[in-house]
Structures are given as structure tokens and as C-alpha cells.
Amino acid sequence: MEARREELQVDVNGDEVFILDKSIMESFSRISPKLSRLFSNTNRQKSNQLKVIFDEFPGGAEGFELVTRFCYRNGKFPITPSNFVLLHCATQFLEIDIDGSEKYVEEISYWTWSELVSGLKQCQLDSVSNSRFSSFILRKVMESIVSRISLPVVTSSSTSSSSDGSTSSSSTATSFRSYYSSRNWWFEDLMFLKPDMLVKLVRLMVAEKLDHWVIFRFVVFHLKSNVGSTSSSSVAVNIIEAAIDTFSMLERSALSCKGLFDILRVVSNSRAKIKSCQRVKLETLIGLRLDGATLDQLMLVPHQGRKRNKHHVYDVNLTTRLVKAFLIEGWVSPTRLKKVVNLFDNYIREVAPDIRLKTNKFFALLTILPDSGRESSDVLYQAIDMYLEGHVEVCGKDERMRICSALNRGKLSGEALRQLAHNPRFPSMAAVNAFMAQQSKLSCSNGMSRSCHYSRSKSTTFEAMTTKKAEDKSI
Numbered sequence: 001m002e003a004r005r006e007e008l009q010v011d012v013n014g015d016e017v018f019i020l021d022k023s024i025m026e027s028f029s030r031i032s033p034k035l036s037r038l039f040s041n042t043n044r045q046k047s048n049q050l051k052v053i054f055d056e057f058p059g060g061a062e063g064f065e066l067v068t069r070f071c072y073r074n075g076k077f078p079i080t081p082s083n084f085v086l087l088h089c090a091t092q093f094l095e096i097d098i099d100g101s102e103k104y105v106e107e108i109s110y111w112t113w114s115e116l117v118s119g120l121k122q123c124q125l126d127s128v129s130n131s132r133f134s135s136f137i138l139r140k141v142m143e144s145i146v147s148r149i150s151l152p153v154v155t156s157s158s159t160s161s162s163s164d165g166s167t168s169s170s171s172t173a174t175s176f177r178s179y180y181s182s183r184n185w186w187f188e189d190l191m192f193l194k195p196d197m198l199v200k201l202v203r204l205m206v207a208e209k210l211d212h213w214v215i216f217r218f219v220v221f222h223l224k225s226n227v228g229s230t231s232s233s234s235v236a237v238n239i240i241e242a243a244i245d246t247f248s249m250l251e252r253s254a255l256s257c258k259g260l261f262d263i264l265r266v267v268s269n270s271r272a273k274i275k276s277c278q279r280v281k282l283e284t285l286i287g288l289r290l291d292g293a294t295l296d297q298l299m300l301v302p303h304q305g306r307k308r309n310k311h312h313v314y315d316v317n318l319t320t321r322l323v324k325a326f327l328i329e330g331w332v333s334p335t336r337l338k339k340v341v342n343l344f345d346n347y348i349r350e351v352a353p354d355i356r357l358k359t360n361k362f363f364a365l366l367t368i369l370p371d372s373g374r375e376s377s378d379v380l381y382q383a384i385d386m387y388l389e390g391h392v393e394v395c396g397k398d399e400r401m402r403i404c405s406a407l408n409r410g411k412l413s414g415e416a417l418r419q420l421a422h423n424p425r426f427p428s429m430a431a432v433n434a435f436m437a438q439q440s441k442l443s444c445s446n447g448m449s450r451s452c453h454y455s456r457s458k459s460t461t462f463e464a465m466t467t468k469k470a471e472d473k474s475i
Helices: 022-030 033-042 060-072 081-093 101-110 113-123 135-150 195-207 212-229 233-247 257-269 276-288 316-326 334-351 359-367 378-390 397-404 414-421 429-445 449-474
Strands: 007-012 016-021 049-054 158-161 167-170
Touching: 007 022, 007 060, 016 022, 016 060, 022 033, 022 060, 060 081, 081 101, 081 113, 081 135, 101 135, 113 135, 135 195, 195 212, 195 233, 212 233, 212 257, 233 257, 233 276, 257 276, 276 316, 316 334, 316 359, 334 359, 334 378, 359 378, 359 397, 378 397, 378 414
Parallel strands: 007 049
Antiparallel strands: 007 016, 158 167
16 A cells, blocks of 8 residues: 655745645755754654744745755756855755855856846845845855946947048947946946845945945935835835945045935935934035035925925025035135035025015025125125015015125125115115114123124124225225
């Protein structure tokens, strides 16, 4: 009478149940201490159908199926780059040694690019990445990917002879990539990387001395592509925060203003709320590079969720934080300061017509940067004029005096001075001086001696400049 076959029921991570021939799997217990212990326990059970539960099995059902095929074929199973990562992690979990496994690991560096990408995708499967058996293989795959990226792109040229016998070399559209595309050919292939994998790969790239400029462009590309394609705010947060973390590994000169502002716009326009410390990191990085920004980049609007009327409202609070970040290092070279002052004066002129811009915020914009970086006050005069014109109802006498006190008339051009002399919105110089003197006295009476000294010195400087202009005009 034919003996009844004993079956082994295996539950893999609670996702799938396999019904296996116990004798076939048991035959591998001689080379697998884990299987040996497993069958030692199951042999004590009297049931013909034994059940085993595996939690956190590397590769899940797919990984376990590879192991069963390996066992059913008595170890004579074709091992290829497409299955090696899962098979290696699964057999390591079961403590099964694969003959020649060291050779397979060494061959990873010879895999094709598509095989490496496929291997990296398997490494970041949740059931594999959480396994302690995947770290070594992941390192080898990432090292090979970074090595492949760092290889110079081979290009070719076609030669043609002219009628006089000379030879000229020219590039053909089909055989050449542009300088940019030759360095970012791999960006789309690695777009699938999860945030933790992205950080690991960037860290390895930096260690292998890849061009930080290229790394930065890849991180920005990865962030914009993935945040734009996900509907999950938590996923978007993880992607953004991982990207910001990688920037601390890169040289500051590699962080382009455009790329940083692109990320800031993604953060501002998405529903993802990143940690405040991460936002401060991003804003500080932008602030430190503000001398390379453009006016269009500064014209940031508040989040779409905020209520706005028909007038366009700009996020002056954010822009103010960026300027403060620019000044955070203390001393700034005159050249850089001049660039930022010129940029910010134009920004103030753009936001001045906004009827929702309060006088205290507008005054803060006027005074946040030192006047020493300003060669001409003409743009600032235009901004103040536009603000006073559009805020007649909310801008009283004292507010007008305070705003106009921020204008250094000694740096106005002759044309601007002539316009100011006939502009009814601007108080006279004598009135502004009197207002500043009054503010100085109030500060002193309140015991603010330090503020008193500053106000007096500012008033004296203003009067001296006014006198000089008057003398020049009389001459």
C-alpha cells in the first residue's frame, strides 16, 4: 500500500499559504540548521498536515517560492541577476548555503545597468529592506550603480573632408548627447527610490566623490517627480524631508538657487506639512544663496488654502525670513550685499500695491537690509510712492512719516528729487526730520537709551545729507 504523503503547510507573512511536500523540504535540513530545528519540532506532532508560520520572511511569498523551487530541484536551480537578491536573502533567512554564493556576489559588479536597477528595486521591497540579510547585497548593488554612473559617457564624432583636403570633426544628432543629458541619463531609472534608499545612495555618491552639482540635480528631479505623482501627504513629507537631509552632505556651491526655489515652491504648493526644523533648513540654504536669485523666484504666493481676494498676495513673511537667513552669517561681502539689496528693492516695488500689505510689514521690508548696500534709492522711492498711493485709507500721518523716514533722499537721482518735490504724498523733509526727532525723544523718555542713540545718529545723518543736497542744488 502506497505510503501517505505528508504535507507541510507554510504561512508566509500572513499573505500566502504554501502546501509543500514535507519530505522534499526536510531533505534540506541537513544543510540548513533552521530547517533542522523546524522539522525536529514538527516531527513530534501527530497530524499528517503540519503548519509552519514565517513572519518577516525576506521577499514575502515571491522569495519563499524561489526557495521552494530551489529545494524541489535539489539545489540545481538557475541563479540569475533577476532572482539572486531575493533568493540570497530568503536562503540566508532559512540558513541554507548556496554553493558558489560568493562568486555570485562578486559578479554583481558585472551586471548590466538594467540588472542593477532591478536588483535595487528588489532590495527596497519592504520585506527585504527590513531584513538584516539584505544590507550586504544592497551595499554591493549600490556600489556598482554608483561606479556605473561615474563612468565617463563615451561619445563619437564623424569626420568629413572638405574640397581642399582638410578634415573637420562634427557632432551628429543621433550619436551625441548634450552636456546636460550626458550627465543625467540615469535620473529617470532611479526615480523609484524610496526616501531612505535615496539618502543611502546619495551618501555613497558623496563618499565616491561624484560631482555634487549632478547629485543635487538628481535629488531635485527625484523630489519633483515623486511628490507630483503621489496623492499621499505623508509620502510627500518623507520624500521632501529626505531630500533636504541630503543637502547637508553637499557643498554649498553645488546647491543652485533655482533648484532650491523649485523645492520651496513644491513645499508651499503641496498639502504636505514638513517639520518646522526641515523648513528652516531649506529656507536657510536659500537665504545663504540669495545673491543668486531672480525676482521671479522671489515672487512667492501663500499656500492655496489661504483665503485671498482678487488682488495677488505675495508671501512677504517667507521672503523676509529668506533675507534674514542671508544676513545670518554676519559680515557679507559688499558685492553680494549690493546684489541682494538691488533684488529686494525691486521686490518691494512689486509687492507695494498689495492693499493687504500692512504698514508695519511694509516698513520692515524697507529697513531689513542695511542702506550701505544701496547705491541709489530711486527704486525704493518708487515703491514707497506706489504704497502710499494704494493705501490712502489705512496710512495715516504718522504711518506716512515713519515709512518716508526709511528713504535716504541723499541717494536719490536728480530726476527722482524733482518728482519728490512735487509729490503731495510725501511729507516735507522738515516734517520728516521733526517726526524722527520726536520718535527719538519718546524712545529716550521710555528709557531706551540704546534706541535713542541710534535714532539721533540716524536723524543727524539724514539732516547732513539733506543739507548737502540743498548746497549742491544751490550751486
